[in-house]
Amino acid sequence: GAPAESDLTLRARAARAIPGGLWGHMRAQGLPPGYPQFFSRADGCKIWDADGREYLDFMCSWGPIVLGHHDPDVEAAADAQRRAGDVMNGPAPVLVELAELMTRQVAHADWTMFAKNGTDATTVCVTVARAAGGRRKVLVARGAYHGAAPWCTPSLVGVTAEDRAHLLHYRYNDVASLEEAAAQAGEDLAAVLVSPFRHDYGVDQELADPGFAQAVRRLCDRTGAALILDEVRAGMRLDLAGSWEPLGVRPDLAAWSKAIANGHALAAVTGAERLREAASSIYATGSFWCGAASMAAAVATLRKLQAVDGVARMRAMGERLRDGLAGQARAHGIGIRQTGPAQMPMLLFDDDPQAELGAAFCAEALRQGVYLHHRHNMFLSVAHRPEDIDRALEATDRAFSAVAALRG
Ligand code: PMP
Numbered sequence: 001g002a003p004a005e006s007d008l009t010l011r012a013r014a015a016r017a018i019p020g021g022l023w024g025h026m027r028a029q030g031l032p033p034g035y036p037q038f039f040s041r042a043d044g045c046k047i048w049d050a051d052g053r054e055y056l057d058f059m060c061s062w063g064p065i066v067l068g069h070h071d072p073d074v075e076a077a078a079d080a081q082r083r084a085g086d087v088m089n090g091p092a093p094v095l096v097e098l099a100e101l102m103t104r105q106v107a108h109a110d111w112t113m114f115a116k117n118g119t120d121a122t123t124v125c126v127t128v129a130r131a132a133g134g135r136r137k138v139l140v141a142r143g144a145y146h147g148a149a150p151w152c153t154p155s156l157v158g159v160t161a162e163d164r165a166h167l168l169h170y171r172y173n174d175v176a177s178l179e180e181a182a183a184q185a186g187e188d189l190a191a192v193l194v195s196p197f198r199h200d201y202g203v204d205q206e207l208a209d210p211g212f213a214q215a216v217r218r219l220c221d222r223t224g225a226a227l228i229l230d231e232v233r234a235g236m237r238l239d240l241a242g243s244w245e246p247l248g249v250r251p252d253l254a255a256w257s258k259a260i261a262n263g264h265a266l267a268a269v270t271g272a273e274r275l276r277e278a279a280s281s282i283y284a285t286g287s288f289w290c291g292a293a294s295m296a297a298a299v300a301t302l303r304k305l306q307a308v309d310g311v312a313r314m315r316a317m318g319e320r321l322r323d324g325l326a327g328q329a330r331a332h333g334i335g336i337r338q339t340g341p342a343q344m345p346m347l348l349f350d351d352d353p354q355a356e357l358g359a360a361f362c363a364e365a366l367r368q369g370v371y372l373h374h375r376h377n378m379f380l381s382v383a384h385r386p387e388d389i390d391r392a393l394e395a396t397d398r399a400f401s402a403v404a405a406l407r408g
Helices: 005-017 070-086 092-105 118-133 175-188 208-223 273-281 292-307 310-332 355-368 384-407
Strands: 039-045 044-047 055-058 109-117 136-143 168-170 189-194 225-230 253-257 267-270 334-340 346-349
Touching: 044 189, 055 384, 070 292, 092 109, 092 267, 092 292, 109 118, 109 273, 118 189, 118 225, 118 253, 118 267, 136 175, 136 346, 168 175, 175 189, 175 208, 189 208, 208 225, 292 310, 310 334, 310 384, 346 355, 355 384
Parallel strands: 136 168, 136 189, 189 225, 225 253
Antiparallel strands: 039 044, 044 055, 109 267, 253 267, 334 346
């Protein structure tokens, strides 16, 4: 299935007006056939493309939508603040309210500051860690995504070796490789940057081994390096107090964005007391960082997630989907792997290194009105109800048939 009329026309116009038609991860060229590039509307767990076709949404805008698109309580709060004043000469009172709320809610946090994108937040974390001890080296897991700035972007195009000079790599969940990288950094170790679980593009997700998380904590305690948890993708979907709270491991700094304001542009950095002075010493700011409407949206989002036990609801719907998919794959005799937390599902097919089976599966599901991803983890929201999951499973059953037919 080719995309329909308006999408094609928009793509042709975009190809002339925008380099490459679009930037980064939202380019539709990398998606299975039939996937739209442009969307016109979103509500709850549904999205509509530019040609008016409706889909059940399992990407949630790549994470930001956690309560559902256009949540009425979040939008009312954001609208009221926008009418009163949004981007002004300084912040609105809601800045303090939100900083207090985040600092109370996030277990490791003694303070909170704000920015716009996840990349801002991870960059501020690294800068604060370096400011604290005057050290330079940062350990990152090979293949992990932490943003699109020169120091961390996955592409080296247009990036200098100097931009990456102080990064050292370890393997996720591999304590020996972590210790090896730390030894290489020696006295110059500023920080260990780590994701709550391994959610790299195109590979099976891996939950953090508790022993690994504890080893990261011990290493940082021993060396004085800062433990930075990148909560940008997982934050507020696993545990509202912090994704490593169930493991009993607290970071020194954490980067947040995506889900904290249910689709409004906002990022946050939370930190421990010992980094407060360093955080106040760095120069980090932006014209839109004090935008008050997104902060009002965040207050409403965090309160509602707590009130409705959003994490448990997303997990339950994720498990309903996962159980259904597992049963269907078995019935069709197709080997699949479902990895990571159920509320952030990843579905990969066995013997499918180029994700061709995955692409065929997703293309058929899309034709049946269900928007999935064949190589990236997906996202559940609080707006997904049992009947939505069951509707999605009707589509995926046909999609498994398409895969079975393709395999012959
Ligand atoms: N860290 C992680 C783990 C992410 O998933 C992302 C975004 N996909 C980022 C950082 C960067 O966030 P942003 O795109 O908002 O800059």
